Amino acid sequence: MPPKRIAIVTSSTRRPRLNPTITQYVYDVLTTDPTLPTTPLETPDTNPRHIVFEILDLAKQSLPLYDESVIPASLPATDPTPHYSKAHTRAWSELVRQYDAFIFVTPQYNWSIPASLKNALDYLFHEWKGKPAGIVSYGGRGGGRRRNI
Numbered sequence: 001m002p003p004k005r006i007a008i009v010t011s012s013t014r015r016p017r018l019n020p021t022i023t024q025y026v027y028d029v030l031t032t033d034p035t036l037p038t039t040p041l042e043t044p045d046t047n048p049r050h051i052v053f054e055i056l057d058l059a060k061q062s063l064p065l066y067d068e069s070v071i072p073a074s075l076p077a078t079d080p081t082p083h084y085s086k087a088h089t090r091a092w093s094e095l096v097r098q099y100d101a102f103i104f105v106t107p108q109y110n111w112s113i114p115a116s117l118k119n120a121l122d123y124l125f126h127e128w129k130g131k132p133a134g135i136v137s138y139g140g141r142g143g144g145r146r147r148n149i
């Protein structure tokens with residue numbers, strides 16, 4: 001069994017942005033933690049306990065504002081990728097399917113996530129479903145406050 005692949009997602013896409021610096025910090029902390037059984041992606045490794053961390057930058061995915069004509073949740077759960085109507089969605093689906101878990105590194109924008117992250121999440125459904133996810137947030141006011149409703 002191959003090692004588990006965990007994507008550390010750089011979620012803001014404006015230029016300039018702070019996100020790549022914080023993503024790199026999270027990556028460095030995780031890949032140097034002696035308690036985690038990490039392995040570099042290029043190292044052949046069949047130990048199922050091992051994990052690989054990879055940085056996935058939303059700014060490099062060329063996703064337009066949501067324009068998919070199908071509803072992601074309505075597609076076949078086992079193989080949704082070929083059923084999307086747009087090439088960029090199929091590419092995004094194929095990429096996300098490769099990961100077993102996600103760490104979203106995200107700023108707060110108006111007490112929520114940036115539109116770039118919401119957009120990237122909305123494009124898919126089964127590719128995320130049931131996979132563990134964590135959030136590292138930051139912001140001008142710390143990134144921890146939730147909007148009162």
Ligand SMILES: Cc1cc2nc3c(=O)[nH]c(=O)nc-3n(C[C@H](O)[C@H](O)[C@H](O)COP(=O)(O)O)c2cc1C
Pocket residue numbers: 012013014016017018019020107108109110111112138139140141142143
């Ligand atoms: C549109 C916008 C909205 C923001 N809203 C918040 C907010 O609600 N709370 C907060 O703590 N910081 C807020 N900030 C500050 C950002 O979290 C901070 O500038 C952060 O560094 C932005 O990350 P980035 O450089 O990766 O885009 C906001 C910034 C922008 C651009």
